[in-house]
Amino acid sequence: MSETLRKIPAKAPIADIMAIYREDGGVILQGVLSPEEVATFNAELDPVVGDWKPCGETTEDPYMLAFLGSNTKRLDAVVYSDIFVKEILNKEIINDLSFAVFNEESGDYWVCSSQVIEIGPNSTAQPLHRDLEVWPSLFLPLGPAGPEACINFIIALTEFTEENGATRAIPGSHRWRDYEDRGTPEATIPVLLEPGDALFMSGKVAHGGGANVSSDQYRRGVSFGICPSMLVGEEAYPLIVGTERAKTLPKRVQKILGFTSQYPKNSPGIWQGNYGELSEFLGV
Numbered sequence: 001m002s003e004t005l006r007k008i009p010a011k012a013p014i015a016d017i018m019a020i021y022r023e024d025g026g027v028i029l030q031g032v033l034s035p036e037e038v039a040t041f042n043a044e045l046d047p048v049v050g051d052w053k054p055c056g057e058t059t060e061d062p063y064m065l066a067f068l069g070s071n072t073k074r075l076d077a078v079v080y081s082d083i084f085v086k087e088i089l090n091k092e093i094i095n096d097l098s099f100a101v102f103n104e105e106s107g108d109y110w111v112c113s114s115q116v117i118e119i120g121p122n123s124t125a126q127p128l129h130r131d132l133e134v135w136p137s138l139f140l141p142l143g144p145a146g147p148e149a150c151i152n153f154i155i156a157l158t159e160f161t162e163e164n165g166a167t168r169a170i171p172g173s174h175r176w177r178d179y180e181d182r183g184t185p186e187a188t189i190p191v192l193l194e195p196g197d198a199l200f201m202s203g204k205v206a207h208g209g210g211a212n213v214s215s216d217q218y219r220r221g222v223s224f225g226i227c228p229s230m231l232v233g234e235e236a237y238p239l240i241v242g243t244e245r246a247k248t249l250p251k252r253v254q255k256i257l258g259f260t261s262q263y264p265k266n267s268p269g270i271w272q273g274n275y276g277e278l279s280e281f282l283g284v
Contacts, residue, residue, distance in 0.1 A: 004028070004192045005171060005199070010093050017200070018100050025174035026191075026201035032093060032155055033196040041083045042157055042220070049073055049118055049220070067127055069209065071120035077240050078114040078222060079257065085241075088222070089257075090250045094153060097200060098226045098256075105147050105228075107265035110256045112150060112233030114224040116157075119165035119212045126208035128170075128182040131201075131225060134234060139203075140179045150203035150227040156193035157220040164219040165212035166190040167199060174204035182206045193221075203227075229262035230270065246284050259284050 006020050007028040020027040033041070056070030068074060078084045088094070089111065102109040112134070132139040132149035139149045160166035168188035183206045190210055191199050201207065203225070212219060227233060237257040238246075246259045254260055260279040262271040273281025 003189045005169065005189070007197075010198070014096050014100055017097065021097075021200060021202065024171040025205040026169055026171065026199060026207075028191065028193065029093065029198045029200050030194075031196055032091070032153075032198040033088070035196060037083075037087065038157055038195045041081070041088075041222075044081060044083055045075070045116060045157070045220075049075055049116060054120060066124070067129075069119060069123050069126060071123045071212075072209070073116075073118040073120070075116040075118075076114070077235065078116055078224070079111075079235075079237055079241050084114070084222065085249055085253055085257070088155070089224075089253050094226075095252060095256075098151065101148055101151055102226075102228050105265070106230065107267065108229040108255075108262045109226050110229040110233065110258055110262065111237060112225045112227040112231065113235055114222070116220065116222050117209070118218050118220040119209055120218055121212055121214050121216055123165060123209075123212040125168065125185060125211040128185070128188070128206050128208045130173075130179060130182065130206055131203035132179075135231065143177055143179050144175050144204065147228075148202065148204070149231065150225045152199070152201045152203065152223060152225050154191075154193075154199040154201070154221050154223045156195050156197050157222060158195055158218065160191060160193035160219060160221065161217075162190040162192070162210065163212070164214050164217040165210040166192055166219070167207060168210045169199075169201065169205055169207035171205075173206040174202045176206075179204070226256070228264065229258075230264040230267070243282050243284060246282075254279065254284055
């Protein structure tokens with residue numbers, strides 16, 4: 001199958017990007033990272049990912065093995081990377097789209113997950129899922145009428161092809177009435193990306209990593225989720241990053257990693273320090 005999601009330059013007007021996002025549930029952003037940024041990030045990652053164990057060596061649980069991928073490497077806490085936290089998370093396109101999704105409906109937003117995912121040769125396809133299933137009892141029953149629980153950015157650091165395990169998605173599945181229905185592999189299409197392109201996708205869309213049927217290709221990308229800051233994310237970034245390192249980060253990145261107080265819609269503020277602004281309490 002050669003069909004893929006619609007593409008639009010990352011420099012296009014936010015309104016144009018959001019129009020496709022709302023209709024299809026996801027869109028390919030062309031050129032989020034420059035070739036130089038991709039090369040620099042890969043050079044930083046290569047020695048770490050090279051030493052990382054594939055998930056097949058870290059778990060024996062059958063479901064988790066199928067979900068994580070037996071020959072897939074998943075590098076968590078990408079916030080240890082200066083390139084990721086100081087450059088990628090601080091990009092205008094990332095924050096402008098996050099603001100467009102969450103501001104009116106939920107208020108402030110922050111990062112809820114981050115992983116470098118490298119799918120190795122001879123890997124089976126990941127079970128289809130929706131990213132909002134991180135909070136299943138809250139959002140699955142609400143279906144399409146529910147608020148946006150999260151969005152996901154998957155930036156290709158190598159070419160994503162149908163052969164090497166490109167993410168597969170079902171456009172329009174964010175509008176299905178029953179979110180317990182995650183669709184079938186036959187209904188998916190591959191999200192074909194060039195290095196530096198990104199998939200910008202709603203947490204309501206059914207999707208999964210594709211099968212890598214190649215014998216020698218490794219499909220690498222960085223995936224990170226953004227959610228309303230009234231929700232607890234998958235990773236506890238203030239504990240992982242630490243206050244001293246947070247002081248070196250751009251102010252906007254400090255906020256979306258949880259080093260400032262958060263303001264959900266119609267809220268006087270949460271995530272405080274001694275009933276005051278958290279950043280002042282922490283001295284960042």
